[in-house]
Amino acid sequence: MSLIVVGSIAYDRIETPALPEGVKVLGGSATYFSVAASFFTRPGMVGVVGDDFADEDMRFLNECGIDTSGITRSKGKTFFWHGRYHADMESRDSLDTRLNVFEGFKPELPDAMRSPDILFLGNIAPVLQLSVLEQMKNRPFVAADTIDLWINTAMDDLLKVIGRVDLFFLNEEEAFRITDAPTLAGAARALLSMGPKAVVVKRGDAGALLFTTDGWAFVPAWPLDAVTDPTGAGDSFAGGMLGFMDKAGDHSFTAMRAGLVTGSVVASFCVEGFGPRHLTAVDRHAFDARVQGFVKAARFDDSMLPRLGG
Amino acid sequence: MSLIVVGSIAYDRIETPALPEGVKVLGGSATYFSVAASFFTRPGMVGVVGDDFADEDMRFLNECGIDTSGITRSKGKTFFWHGRYHADMESRDSLDTRLNVFEGFKPELPDAMRSPDILFLGNIAPVLQLSVLEQMKNRPFVAADTIDLWINTAMDDLLKVIGRVDLFFLNEEEAFRITDAPTLAGAARALLSMGPKAVVVKRGDAGALLFTTDGWAFVPAWPLDAVTDPTGAGDSFAGGMLGFMDKAGDHSFTAMRAGLVTGSVVASFCVEGFGPRHLTAVDRHAFDARVQGFVKAARFDDSMLPRLGG
Numbered sequence: 001m002s003l004i005v006v007g008s009i010a011y012d013r014i015e016t017p018a019l020p021e022g023v024k025v026l027g028g029s030a031t032y033f034s035v036a037a038s039f040f041t042r043p044g045m046v047g048v049v050g051d052d053f054a055d056e057d058m059r060f061l062n063e064c065g066i067d068t069s070g071i072t073r074s075k076g077k078t079f080f081w082h083g084r085y086h087a088d089m090e091s092r093d094s095l096d097t098r099l100n101v102f103e104g105f106k107p108e109l110p111d112a113m114r115s116p117d118i119l120f121l122g123n124i125a126p127v128l129q130l131s132v133l134e135q136m137k138n139r140p141f142v143a144a145d146t147i148d149l150w151i152n153t154a155m156d157d158l159l160k161v162i163g164r165v166d167l168f169f170l171n172e173e174e175a176f177r178i179t180d181a182p183t184l185a186g187a188a189r190a191l192l193s194m195g196p197k198a199v200v201v202k203r204g205d206a207g208a209l210l211f212t213t214d215g216w217a218f219v220p221a222w223p224l225d226a227v228t229d230p231t232g233a234g235d236s237f238a239g240g241m242l243g244f245m246d247k248a249g250d251h252s253f254t255a256m257r258a259g260l261v262t263g264s265v266v267a268s269f270c271v272e273g274f275g276p277r278h279l280t281a282v283d284r285h286a287f288d289a290r291v292q293g294f295v296k297a298a299r300f301d302d303s304m305l306p307r308l309g310g
Numbered sequence: 311m312s313l314i315v316v317g318s319i320a321y322d323r324i325e326t327p328a329l330p331e332g333v334k335v336l337g338g339s340a341t342y343f344s345v346a347a348s349f350f351t352r353p354g355m356v357g358v359v360g361d362d363f364a365d366e367d368m369r370f371l372n373e374c375g376i377d378t379s380g381i382t383r384s385k386g387k388t389f390f391w392h393g394r395y396h397a398d399m400e401s402r403d404s405l406d407t408r409l410n411v412f413e414g415f416k417p418e419l420p421d422a423m424r425s426p427d428i429l430f431l432g433n434i435a436p437v438l439q440l441s442v443l444e445q446m447k448n449r450p451f452v453a454a455d456t457i458d459l460w461i462n463t464a465m466d467d468l469l470k471v472i473g474r475v476d477l478f479f480l481n482e483e484e485a486f487r488i489t490d491a492p493t494l495a496g497a498a499r500a501l502l503s504m505g506p507k508a509v510v511v512k513r514g515d516a517g518a519l520l521f522t523t524d525g526w527a528f529v530p531a532w533p534l535d536a537v538t539d540p541t542g543a544g545d546s547f548a549g550g551m552l553g554f555m556d557k558a559g560d561h562s563f564t565a566m567r568a569g570l571v572t573g574s575v576v577a578s579f580c581v582e583g584f585g586p587r588h589l590t591a592v593d594r595h596a597f598d599a600r601v602q603g604f605v606k607a608a609r610f611d612d613s614m615l616p617r618l619g620g
Contacts, residue, residue, distance in 0.1 A: 223495030
């Protein structure tokens, strides 16, 4: 099995109400995705870093079992983002965004990465996502994510991407903006009509919904007493879900539904610390306990359920 | 089995983007609750109406199997609310609120209603909720709901109510306002420490969460392509849940979890029309299909789930 992700690699400065002075950590969509996926598989990462990218950070990725041969090192600085979370720990202000070497990023996949089983297109520009699809030698299971920026500036290309993926991830605001539907179910139906076999709508602390032509499923966010840093939650959700599906070698609805739970568990650990490093310290029994907790919370006793019909 | 609800009975004028001219319908928390509960049991309703309350509306309630002997008819007009929903069909403006006879409402329960199995205290003033508790001859399973207004104006009495109920319903904003906790799970833990055995946090189209000392559970909102009128969704949720529990004669965690699904299904039908009347026309097979749809969407294949521990 093999899983390739193309996306951003960054340094983030993150401020929260509990840590107003902030902390600088490794970040980026491809980073969170890969570390999450490395719970289950050995993902290959494609992205660009600057000459300031620390050896210890590259070592960290390798120690996670991530194939970093698709990471280009360019002259200049690594993508930098500085954000401050509000008290609700969901809304945030971007205080500074420096694309740096990421501005000229043109993904060129190493030959060995051009025939994966699963390809994840992180939230880079749709035109770049399309260029990665052109580089495929096979027809992998393709998943993609996006951000609001591309809905505002590159909708035509974004629609082409949506038309060519199997699984599309987005948050609820993006779903409403792309489809203009009045409800999430309506938005999902509209998105499915554009091409994907499946759509995952991410809702932050309200969990996530999976819509497919074969059915739908849902998972809540694990009920945490506190959130330390929500950065990377969506990417680690996708990484957990697709990493699990890669290990299972299964892209069916059943596998996606199990992947949904997996993603939510990984994301719940992600937001309990700053940056992706603490994910590698997650206790394996604590992980299993959350999975079983979801199963227990979702299990309805059929004999007990209401029944009105004859 | 017997279930008593004390709450508002109203006439609502409701405007939505799809029906900007608005429509006048029967409303009120006790009304929606009772009609929803009448799917499963014969609830008794306690409230006040004015001399303008139409005979056909009283007849409608009786035809639902609702015991209306606890409804007082006072000189004056019935509580009137005029609201306008925004495009998101969740947020709304109150254009007019006339308490009318509801302003002087002092619930006096008929003797036959003072020893129910389940008592639901709708979102009337906490001091009135407490007065109803004083009228009980037994110790029923007590559930209560509240609104933002009482958090602003009657917090001391509201805390007394919370300390004396078994199951407390509230929405997420109210949970955060009462507890000042940073997450919903934290808010639920704080609320449970105040007395209730269980807390249901209602999240609109993101469903509902049940927190108890024995565990937690969740149910999403049924994915609808369109919402016609969200008024009464929370009350019909509570009515469906407690009506089911009354019929089952079971107040356990398992029964509450099944009740959560029941409430979500009833609420999903509620928001598909204006007012409570269309609920009586819900097809029984359509009802069962949504229950089974939730079960299917929530069922995870244990053999497929991720497992990291030894």
